Amino acid sequence: MSGIGATAKPSLGRGFRLQWEAAQNSHVLLYPEGMVKLNASAGEIMKRCDGERTVAEITTDLEQAFGAPDLSADVTAFLSFALEHKWLELRA
Amino acid sequence: MAGTASLSTAVNRPGPPLWLLLELTYKCPLHCVYCSNPTDFARTTQELGTDDWLRVLREARALGAVQLGLSGGEPLMRDDLEAIAAEAHALGFYTNLITSGVGLNEVRIKALKDAGLDHIQLSFQDSTRQMNDFLSSTRTFELKSKVAALIKKYDYPMVLNVVLHRLNIDHVEEILHMAEGMQAEYVELANTQYYGWAWTNREQLLPSREQVRRAEETTQRFREKAGQRMKIYFVVPDYFERRPKPCMNGMGSVFLNVIPDGTALPCHAARMLPGIQFPNVREASVASIWFDSPGFNHFRGDAWMKEPCRSCPEKTKDFGGCRCQAYLFTGDAANADPVCDLSPHHHLVEEAVARAERPRVEEKPLLFRDPRNSHKLSTQ
Numbered sequence: 388m389s390g391i392g393a394t395a396k397p398s399l400g401r402g403f404r405l406q407w408e409a410a411q412n413s414h415v416l417l418y419p420e421g422m423v424k425l426n427a428s429a430g431e432i433m434k435r436c437d438g439e440r441t442v443a444e445i446t447t448d449l450e451q452a453f454g455a456p457d458l459s460a461d462v463t464a465f466l467s468f469a470l471e472h473k474w475l476e477l478r479a
Numbered sequence: 480m481a482g483t484a485s486l487s488t489a490v491n492r493p494g495p496p497l498w499l500l501l502e503l504t505y506k507c508p509l510h511c512v513y514c515s516n517p518t519d520f521a522r523t524t525q526e527l528g529t530d531d532w533l534r535v536l537r538e539a540r541a542l543g544a545v546q547l548g549l550s551g552g553e554p555l556m557r558d559d560l561e562a563i564a565a566e567a568h569a570l571g572f573y574t575n576l577i578t579s580g581v582g583l584n585e586v587r588i589k590a591l592k593d594a595g596l597d598h599i600q601l602s603f604q605d606s607t608r609q610m611n612d613f614l615s616s617t618r619t620f621e622l623k624s625k626v627a628a629l630i631k632k633y634d635y636p637m638v639l640n641v642v643l644h645r646l647n648i649d650h651v652e653e654i655l656h657m658a659e660g661m662q663a664e665y666v667e668l669a670n671t672q673y674y675g676w677a678w679t680n681r682e683q684l685l686p687s688r689e690q691v692r693r694a695e696e697t698t699q700r701f702r703e704k705a706g707q708r709m710k711i712y713f714v715v716p717d718y719f720e721r722r723p724k725p726c727m728n729g730m731g732s733v734f735l736n737v738i739p740d741g742t743a744l745p746c747h748a749a750r751m752l753p754g755i756q757f758p759n760v761r762e763a764s765v766a767s768i769w770f771d772s773p774g775f776n777h778f779r780g781d782a783w784m785k786e787p788c789r790s791c792p793e794k795t796k797d798f799g800g801c802r803c804q805a806y807l808f809t810g811d812a813a814n815a816d817p818v819c820d821l822s823p824h825h826h827l828v829e830e831a832v833a834r835a836e837r838p839r840v841e842e843k844p845l846l847f848r849d850p851r852n853s854h855k856l857s858t859q
Contacts, residue, residue, distance in 0.1 A: 401634070401636060402597070402598060402635075402636040404573055404597065406571060408543065408545060409543075410494075410495045410542070410543025411495075411543065415545065417545060417546065417573035417597075418573070418598075419575060419597075419598045419600065419636060419638055419665065420546060420548070420575055420598075420600075421546070422497065422545060422546060422573075
């Protein structure tokens with residue numbers, strides 16, 4: 388799971404859209420002819436990936452928001468997964 | 480995930496129609512021999528107006544619909560396509576245009592982009608111009624190449640759909656080269672589904688098992704080479720399977736189709752099913768259509784099932800397969816999909832596949848999808 392440094396700024400992949408769906412009580416990720424229903428933590432991570440914040444900032448923000456001590460490994464693991472599936476991308 | 484308990488709850492109260500497909504028109508400049516439109520499409524004269532389509536969008540979105548397909552016919556034949564796409568975007572749909580590309584020029588693609596259209600799926604008949612033109616019965620290949628360039632220029636993901644069948648399946652390698660040349664990010668090699676015109680032309684279109692095997696092998700080789708750059712999907716023709724596809728995830732579960740005259744269907748092909756009254760959006764709200772209409776409740780759950788489906792443990796996975804295929808092969812839509820080798824009618828599928836193995840002796844002409852042939856087929 389290399390490639391995601393603490394200073395990387397992930398943003399939503401091209402062609403994807405993230406939105407809250409009241410009917411499903413969750414964040415969903417929409418892409419050509421498909422949909423992923425995100426669980427609560429995936430939704431919280433994804434919605435912070437705005438291309439402005441670094442991985443370190445996103446992690447700190449989540450730790451504060453949920454009063455959890457060290458989410459770094461969890462966040463990195465999810466980000467790797469999301470990048471692999473093109474849900475997120477890293478702009479140079 | 481979907482255990483028995485959650486499934487029976489879903490039957491009592493279906494979830495939202497997550498996937499809304501609007502077939503805006505049956506008009507189409509192409510005449511594809513494998514078109515899934517009904518063969519009697521030419522009988523449809525009264526298309527819904529703009530206001531009706533916009534109302535359908537609002538009502539479906541209020542129920543929780545998220546994915547929208549704008550299709551046809553050729554949806555670009557409607558000059559209100561941009562207005563429909565704009566409303567869909569404003570409502571929060573992920574909006575997909577499913578098009579042959581005919582009629583898509585720079586003015587229209589810019590307007591669609593400004594309207595918020597999310598995605599374009601471009602269909603190609605084949606990679607060689609001659610075959611492409613023959614199968615769609617027009618000279619459109621060069622135009623589509625131009626459209627592909629426009630799609631890239633307006634920063635859409637390049638999604639290419641090629642319908643495969645006996646006459647082009649041996650060209651998979653060339654097709655994939657073409658896709659690569661167009662910088663396609665997704666390629667769907669979709670084997671023909673035999674409904675509508677494709678059913679009429681099935682004897683000429685069904686490939687042999689060996690053709691399918693070679694095409695899959697070629698695709699796999701290409702995948703290994705292309706890696707992450709290009710995602711390639713190969714949709715196997717279900718006639719070659721031993722278990723049916725979970726068609727529509729079960730009718731009335733996630734999919735809602737509205738055809739040009741406003742009839743609402745639980746799948747593209749369902750209108751052919753006899754004895755079922757399908758509702759029309761001109762007369763009923765999308766909510767009452769989805770939750771209360773007999774047309775949508777008919778094949779919900781499993782009360783309609785016969786043996787061998789009824790007692791089959793796999794019924795929660797494949798929902799008995801495709802109702803329309805059951806009807807086309809056996810004359811009874813409540814039978815098991817004959818693709819399933821547990822179906823007493825499975826031999827009918829095997830016989831069709833066996834005929835595809837033999838070299839053609841007598842050829843009947845391909846019937847092109849056009850109004851003249853449609854009228855002819857409607858009166859038979």
